[in-house]
Amino acid sequence: MRTLATVSQKGGVGKTTLALNLAFAFAKRGLRTVLVDTDPQGAVGLSLAGKKSRQAGLAEWLAGTPLSDALIQTKLPELALITVGTPPIDGLQRWLDDLSTGEALTRLIAQLRERGFDLVMVDTPAGVGGATQGALRACADVVVPLQSEPLALRTLPQTLRAINAMREQGSDLRLAAIVLTMTRFREQTTFAVTQEAWGTLPTELLVDTHIPRDEVFLEASAKGVPVGLLRRRPPPVAGVFDNLAAELEARIGLA
């Protein structure tokens, strides 16, 4: 079983978008996939929050609720989700701290392995502390979305440092890929950032597939679903994640 976390110091770069859509793409390829949300923001499965506000998620599992109550089967048989649930508002800092050691996530991953999943995707909060730290400790691979804006490129080194810090502590954590997101090649900025990325970063870390800016993501995000599950017919841009999943499979040892 493989484990892949979406991580970035910078906020709003497309971590959740990547996690949702990659999980869907891997599942479509026949890999039994579960997406776990560790971000109190709870963007994964957001539309569930209204209807099933009693839906158990990570927070409830941490407090002792059985895994079967937290696992949500989606319309795609090979894709399941675990929402973040309802973390405490008072005592949130403590909750994030507890996750930061990685022990609970390691335990969850072990239980998911026993259930026969092929892949666990983990979405994390912006930043590299708290829950993200826990995911870096518990997961084997990381994918980093790089938003096509100069500031995102300036703050990327911090994300890379956090990953290296794990490796220095003896972890086998690998950066599977840096993926350019929200690209818009009709704008100069995307060209500039793409050029600088390919020019300054180790090219083996970059993948060719980039996620273009497309307003269909806005609607999908607001519901916390992959674009492939948004309507009866997946929008054209959904195909981008099939390409990305194919590129990543080899990198994370699933091919």
Place this chain on the structure above:
Amino acid sequence: MRTLATVSQKGGVGKTTLALNLAFAFAKRGLRTVLVDTDPQGAVGLSLAGKKSRQAGLAEWLAGTPLSDALIQTKLPELALITVGTPPIDGLQRWLDDLSTGEALTRLIAQLRERGFDLVMVDTPAGVGGATQGALRACADVVVPLQSEPLALRTLPQTLRAINAMREQGSDLRLAAIVLTMTRFREQTTFAVTQEAWGTLPTELLVDTHIPRDEVFLEASAKGVPVGLLRRRPPPVAGVFDNLAAELEARIGLA
């Protein structure tokens, strides 16, 4: 002396952009202003990081460095900055925890008051734990940027809950305003989000001034400077923050 923090659970919504440009606008109005960065991302004064990597900031002040070493005078006499400095990579979670109690920030604010500042702006990390929690405890007022995308509106309640939680604990913390950011009125999304915001949120919390999408922000953010300090002549969009500062002055008791 007033204290105003930019806060949002959601990442990448324009907290830092608002903090930088509002601080500049208030300073231009003659208010002695200092902008404090509490986000390890260190986006405030990013361009300084290269040249003066020995520049002391919040992290160094917390460790005992005198305030005068951390205070940076900008080209505008009434505007000073305190960068986040260099927080520990190993032990980052602990560093964020320590800030979360608000004690250190309260102490810093007291020292800044002694120095005769009229206003302290505080930029925070995405999320409402850690350093953001500290800022919510130490500051009197909060401004929340609301990105013109449906997901941002869905996650706004969490930010509002975090602010209310403070008030329930007896704090006088006030939400000065919710400000629509990255608006693009030629796109349907901005209309939809603006309409929903004005239709569902208490209108006294919203301000008329919105921050339009403008590529000059991309360059300014990458340098961690207000757009007004980016070139010799401030770009037209800089005027938006003058309007916003005027709208906020009354709300935070500075008028």
